Amino acid sequence: GNSVTQMEGPVTLSEEAFLTINCTYTATGYPSLFWYVQYPGEGLQLLLKATKADDKGSNKGFEATYRKETTSFHLEKGSVQVSDSAVYFCALSRYNQGGKLIFGQGTELSVKP
Amino acid sequence: DGGITQSPKYLFRKEGQNVTLSCEQNLNHDAMYWYRQDPGQGLRLIYYSQIVNDFQKGDIAEGYSVSREKKESFPLTVTSAQKNPTAFYLCASSVSRGGQSGETQYFGPGTRLLVL
Numbered sequence: 001g002n003s004v005t006q007m008e009g010p011v012t013l014s015e016e017a018f019l020t021i022n023c024t025y026t027a028t029g030y031p032s033l034f035w036y037v038q039y040p041g042e043g044l045q046l047l048l049k050a051t052k053a054d055d056k057g058s059n060k061g062f063e064a065t066y067r068k069e070t071t072s073f074h075l076e077k078g079s080v081q082v083s084d085s086a087v088y089f090c091a092l093s094r095y096n097q098g099g100k101l102i103f104g105q106g107t108e109l110s111v112k113p
Numbered sequence: 114d115g116g117i118t119q120s121p122k123y124l125f126r127k128e129g130q131n132v133t134l135s136c137e138q139n140l141n142h143d144a145m146y147w148y149r150q151d152p153g154q155g156l157r158l159i160y161y162s163q164i165v166n167d168f169q170k171g172d173i174a175e176g177y178s179v180s181r182e183k184k185e186s187f188p189l190t191v192t193s194a195q196k197n198p199t200a201f202y203l204c205a206s207s208v209s210r211g212g213q214s215g216e217t218q219y220f221g222p223g224t225r226l227l228v229l
Binding site for chain 2 (some may be wrong): 034036089
């Protein structure tokens with residue numbers, strides 16, 4: 001079946017450190033891939049997405065590249081800020097599956113000043 | 114401002130009681146979704162609807178029911194048959210009828226359900 005696996009958290013970094021959160025997926029065909037972010041007590045917001053192999057999604061300094069050969073969509077940011085502290089979810093959707101998202105378990109990021 | 118509203122923010126359920134969570138959107142989106150979030154876990158799909166008067170079960174529909182009588186509204190009822198209802202419930206919507214991969218889903222702020 002379809003699934004998403006993320007690196008376990010919590011991840012604790014100092015401000016201005018480099019961030020990588022690993023995400024790998026299992027799916028038949030060509031899924032679309034997403035990163036969503038959840039701030040404490042809130043709903044989810046789309047951070048970035050990619051809909052085909054080798055596409056790079058980017059937003060607010062975050063980037064992720066859709067790698068079909070390694071079935072991965074790792075999230076990166078060159079210099080994190082305290083305001084980036086949140087839970088990050090990797091997700092996929094497949095064509096003709098009602099648009100439903102399949103989520104990883106989430107990775108909590110804490111950035112210290 | 115367009116968006117998704119969920120109410121209430123917190124909801125308490127007594128044993129044997131049904132409770133209904135509200136979800137309203139003014140984005141003119143066709144598709145709507147309900148997810149459940151448990152601590153340390155990802156979101157799991159409860160129900161979804163691609164068009165008015167139609168909906169489908171997700172991965173964990175047992176103990177829940179929904180209706181879609183209006184395009185902008187998709188209420189979720191947590192019935193007494195749901196034995197472990199304590200969770201954070203998130204409603205989402207997307208533009209089209211859900212056949213497209215790659216569509217962005219927009220989420221509401223969530224309702225936290227607690228059992229007394």
